[in-house]
Amino acid sequence: MIDEQQMSFEERNSNKLRSLYLKYGYLPYKMGKFEEYELYLRNKDFLVSDRVITFNDTNGRLMALKPDVTLSIIKNGEDVKGVKQKVFYNENVYRVSESTHRFKEILQTGLECIGDIDLYDIYEVISLATESLSAISDDFYIEVSNLDFVRNVIISAFDDAEFVSEVLACISEKNSHDLKLICERYSVADAYEKISSLISLYGDRKTVISKLHDLFDCPEIEKLAYLSEMLDHSIFSDKIKFDFSLVNDMNYYNGFVFKGFVDGVCCGVLAGGQYDNMMKKMNRTSGAVGFAIYLDRIEDLHHDKVEYDVDVLLLYDGTTDANKIASTVSQLIATGVSVSAQKSIPEKLRYKKLMDLRKKDGNC
Numbered sequence: 001m002i003d004e005q006q007m008s009f010e011e012r013n014s015n016k017l018r019s020l021y022l023k024y025g026y027l028p029y030k031m032g033k034f035e036e037y038e039l040y041l042r043n044k045d046f047l048v049s050d051r052v053i054t055f056n057d058t059n060g061r062l063m064a065l066k067p068d069v070t071l072s073i074i075k076n077g078e079d080v081k082g083v084k085q086k087v088f089y090n091e092n093v094y095r096v097s098e099s100t101h102r103f104k105e106i107l108q109t110g111l112e113c114i115g116d117i118d119l120y121d122i123y124e125v126i127s128l129a130t131e132s133l134s135a136i137s138d139d140f141y142i143e144v145s146n147l148d149f150v151r152n153v154i155i156s157a158f159d160d161a162e163f164v165s166e167v168l169a170c171i172s173e174k175n176s177h178d179l180k181l182i183c184e185r186y187s188v189a190d191a192y193e194k195i196s197s198l199i200s201l202y203g204d205r206k207t208v209i210s211k212l213h214d215l216f217d218c219p220e221i222e223k224l225a226y227l228s229e230m231l232d233h234s235i236f237s238d239k240i241k242f243d244f245s246l247v248n249d250m251n252y253y254n255g256f257v258f259k260g261f262v263d264g265v266c267c268g269v270l271a272g273g274q275y276d277n278m279m280k281k282m283n284r285t286s287g288a289v290g291f292a293i294y295l296d297r298i299e300d301l302h303h304d305k306v307e308y309d310v311d312v313l314l315l316y317d318g319t320t321d322a323n324k325i326a327s328t329v330s331q332l333i334a335t336g337v338s339v340s341a342q343k344s345i346p347e348k349l350r351y352k353k354l355m356d357l358r359k360k361d362g363n364c
Contacts, residue, residue: 013295014090016135017109021088024128026111029087031072033094037064039071046071046252046278048294049095053103065094070290073112074279079286084115110272110292114279117287119223122256122274123230129260129270129291130236136298139263142270143202143243144227146256149220150198150244156218157183157191164250167195172247174199198244205231208242227256252278258291262298269297311337313351315344320357328357 018028037054044050046068053065066072069089077085088111096103111128113121126144133140154167163186170179176196183192197215201208205228212221224242231240248257254277260270272291279288312332316325325341332339332355340349 013136014107014109017132017293018088018090020128020131020135021111024086024124026086026088026113029069029073029089029112031066031069031076031089031091033092034063034065035072035075037062039075040064040067043071043252043278043281045249046275047095051096051103053094066091067093067095069093069108069110070112070275070292071282073114074282074284074288077114077284077286079284080115082116084113084117084121086113087111104296106294106296108292109295110290112288112290114284114288114290115286117274117289119227119230122289123227125272125289125291126227126231126240126256126258127234129258129272130234130240132291132293133239133260133262133270134236136269136293137262137264140261141239141241142258142260143241143246144256144258145242145244145246146220146224147247147250147253147273148255149218149224150247151250152218152220153198153216154195157188157195158186160186163188168247168250171195171198171245174245201242201244203241203243205240205242248273250277252281256289260291260293265297267297269294307350308352309350310340311351312339312353312355313345313349314339314341314355314357316341316357317343324357328355 037052040047040050040052049067052067055063055065057063069091073085073087073089088109090107090109092105093108094103094105109132111125113125126142130142133142150168150171151164154164157163163182166182167179170176170182176199179196179199180189180192183189183195194215197211201211209221209225209228212224228242231237234240246257246259253273253275255274257273258271259268261268270291270293272289274287274289276287279286314325314328314332329339329341340346340351342349345354
């Protein structure tokens with residue numbers, strides 16, 4: 001049996017999440033280490049970082065070490081009416097680390113539901129995102145927004161692509177000051193109050209829904225309310241908030257989007273949502289919803305620290321009987337401890353206990 005205490009934080013949580021996703025019928029997805037660079041070049045705005053490691057293949061094609069998994073899943077899937085492709089992955093991706101600002105091999109876990117998706121699938125994916133964070137930390141929360149609702153509020157004031165883009169940037173930054181100036185510049189100052197309310201619409205879902213009914217009249221609110229009722233069934237319902245300042249690139253995303261946070265990490269560790277627009281850009285007709293967990297962002301949490309590399313360091317020399325070494329190691333392992341048999345003490349090995357078979361009495 002594998003001792004989980006000797007596994008890295010990423011490995012332990014990957015195992016937990018794998019078990020969770022299998023319960024809901026998500027199948028493991030495996031892929032190679034690289035794809036054609038053109039795939040990432042065409043969709044660089046979809047990536048966490050547009051910095052990609054490239055190399056020339058033997059046939060002259062420019063290849064890239066994969067910085068993302070979702071794009072490959074979309075590229076290699078197919079659309080079948082009435083069918084959903086439900087997969088999860090646990091793959092190494094290669095991109096610039098936020099902590100070191102250097103390229104790093106990062107273990108990323110996530111899942112995708114692609115096909116004839118509906119509100120239940122969105123609910124299921126958000127619920128699984130919540131359960132995923134609960135497996136990582138006791139102190140977490142998830143923010144949920146709806147881009148269709150946010151966009152409709154903005155274009156009801158002024159249907160112009162540049163206006164929408166500028167306003168979205170202000171909402172994302174919670175920048176009410178510049179938002180007011182933009183509304184004045186586009187001669188829609190009377191719409192400022194409603195648009196700016198999106199910045200403060202955050203918190204308990206029922207409270208937010210009530211405020212939405214007071215402020216707006218659009219069909220997306222009923223969809224939000226219905227999803228909120230479904231999420232009431234989650235044991236982590238109180239951890240799921242609405243936040244309409246959460247916006248993603250609408251060239252790729254649509255509908256519901258969400259982001260997950262854990263205590264002790266300043267940025268989001270989980271990101272997901274619907275990406276039907278991304279599917280269209282890649283000539284797919286299906287809908288899609290999914291999320292990714294960035295395990296590298298949580299590797300420094302306090303519970304990842306392991307005090308020892310091994311429980312017992314067993315020393316022997318050329319005169320020690322091999323049977324005695326084997327017998328001692330077997331007996332120690334049978335008690336549930338880990339053992340490293342060595343002829344000398346490795347410089348950087350952290351051990352809890354030293355046993356020296358070079359001594360006649362074999363005392364510690």
